[in-house]
Structure formats: C-alpha cells, structure tokens
Amino acid sequence: MDEATGRTRTERLAAEIAEAIVTGALAPGHRLDEQALADQYGVSRTPVREALRQLGTSGLVEVRPRRGAVVAQVTPEQLAALFVAMGEIEATCARLAAQSMSPLERRRLDALHDAMADLARAGDP
Numbered sequence: 001m002d003e004a005t006g007r008t009r010t011e012r013l014a015a016e017i018a019e020a021i022v023t024g025a026l027a028p029g030h031r032l033d034e035q036a037l038a039d040q041y042g043v044s045r046t047p048v049r050e051a052l053r054q055l056g057t058s059g060l061v062e063v064r065p066r067r068g069a070v071v072a073q074v075t076p077e078q079l080a081a082l083f084v085a086m087g088e089i090e091a092t093c094a095r096l097a098a099q100s101m102s103p104l105e106r107r108r109l110d111a112l113h114d115a116m117a118d119l120a121r122a123g124d125p
Helices: 009-022 034-041 045-058 076-099 103-121
Strands: 061-064 068-071
Touching: 009 034, 009 045, 034 045, 045 061, 045 068
Parallel strands: none
Antiparallel strands: 061 068
C-alpha cells in the first residue's frame, strides 16, 4: 500500500489504466496485453490482472476468459454514469481523509484552500 495515498498497487494501477482509457491513450477495442502493461508500469502480471478485473467490473474493460482483456466500447451514457460513481467514491475518500487529519494538516489544507480561492478571485486559471 502506498502510504501517501492509502491505495494499493492494484488500485493505483487500475486508476492509471483507467486514465489512459478515458483520455483516449488506449482506444476502444485495444487489446490490453498483461505482460506489456506489467513491463510498462514496472510490476508483475498479478497486479495488472487484478487491475484489469477491477476495470472489468466498472465497464471500462472487457475481460474475456482465455482471450485476454480489451478496452470496452463505452457509450456516452456509460461514461457519464462512471464519472458519477467515481465522484461518489472520491467524495467518500475525501470525507474519510478529512476525518482522520491532524490539526496541523487541517491548518495546511485551510491555507491551501484560501490560496486557491484568492487565485480564482484574481482570475488565474
């Protein structure tokens, strides 16, 4: 588990592959080679296989027994639903992180929030 993010290697890998799919770096129908992904991310095939299974449950990847995995053909409606689900998960993660932060971490977060609000008011993108 990554101490900084609290995510497992498999979760991190699934997020990176999902990002590549959503941004179009991995196109619909693209075959996802476990060994190539393992080499690309510097991991063994086991976390890749688990990440692909996770992405299969989300609908981003189609896992085909004995034939491998491919990037799913995602409809705009499915993609919108996926973003809603991801938003809910991220909100839950933020809530849990906020509940466990120290007073110092809270002050730092407040200072960052204030700085970002100042930039937004100043029209800084």
